[in-house]
Amino acid sequence: MKLDVNALRYLTTDDFRVLTAVEMGMRNHQIVPVVLIERIAKLKHGGTYKVLKNLLKHKLVHHDSSKYDGFRLTYLGYDFLAIKTLVNRGVFVSVGRQIGVGKESDIFEVATEDGTIMAMKLHRLGRVSFRAVKTKRDYLRHRSSFNWLYLSRLAALKEYAFMKALGEHGFPVPNAVECNRHCIIMSLVQGYPLVQVRQLENPDVVFETIIGLVVRLAKYGLIHCDFNEFNIMVDDDEKVTMIDFPQMVSISHRNAQMYFDRDVGCVYKYFGKRLNLSFNDGEKDCDGHDSDNEGSNRPSFSNITKSEGLLDKELAASGFSHKEQDVIDKFMEENTEEMNVDDEDGNDTTLSTDLDSLPLDDLKNAINSITDEEVENDHIVKKMQMLHIYLLRERKAILIQMILYSQSA
């Protein structure tokens, strides 16, 4: 989806009143009837329908008449509400180029009045999880009206709270500046995601730093759960910054040890395979290792002195309720599980370097040959998600998204 902020300039106060009314109506309506929008917006001179038509033209709302006639916000509409709020608060004055695309987010540059450039992350949950649409609907039934927008807001709130807390405790994360709806404003990190770095001057130092982070997080009561080469930025001086931590869990989580070992294993695997670093613990992959091996340097979960509390305390302070935390954690956990499964043959289907050389045509053929029954099969869907994410990162997003969604429809 293209974020054309120019349209923002031409929107009137009435336009924003009506857009906000649609947002409010969506708290308890999947599709908001015009009469309700009218009642909430209370435009002085009427004309709500005309305004809605204008919003529709700019793709800020979506018209739906399948069950009854009404409107809902689009991600673009939600973007505009967040951007307008943040601009009104003086957080930034303009939106620049897109600098990143995550599996469920878009990242843009924004500029403050004094010309400082920052990063704006817009969460877009639901973008890749076409299977998730089906399963998540169940536990979100009571508020399915808000579904993806609601989940995106919770994801942003959680990420913001963590970024702030981690930054305050000296972890190398972007500086958390502001949060509104599904949007986070943070400092711009120089450098590149580790996955794009072909060579490091001091791979062993970077490796130690990263492993040190996993261990230090655990000491603070946290496990990243998705520690990998996409979530770490490295700058020209080989300084490391963690940029993404949506699914972090507490060390009291029932699968804490497994998540910890997996994070550690993935770092070992990446540095061993991709950056040719050799380790003196004799292990190179993250599958089923015994980290308590005698003579092993690999950090062991059981040997770390942990202090719980950071997670709960900081989140509570940020106004993030337990209920909200449960909803987003459940979603993230399911999503992370979907992204980290072994297929029936025991092959690791996590996003791996094996996909690096996959030609686009092969992917198209693979997608086109999927049958309906196979779509119901977990493994195929999971694999498709992996490929989709990979291609999103390769900026071939739109084409693949179209193919995938037409398959899932």
Ligand SMILES: Nc1ncnc2c1ncn2[C@@H]1O[C@H](COP(=O)(O)OP(=O)(O)OP(=O)(O)O)[C@@H](O)[C@H]1O
């Ligand atoms: N603060 C930042 N400064 C500079 N670039 C950033 C920043 N945050 C994110 N990016 C860029 O945007 C890309 C995607 O960001 P991020 O990993 O946070 O998105 P995501 O949707 O959570 O990703 P994932 O697919 O790993 O879940 C990053 O790989 C990076 O290139």
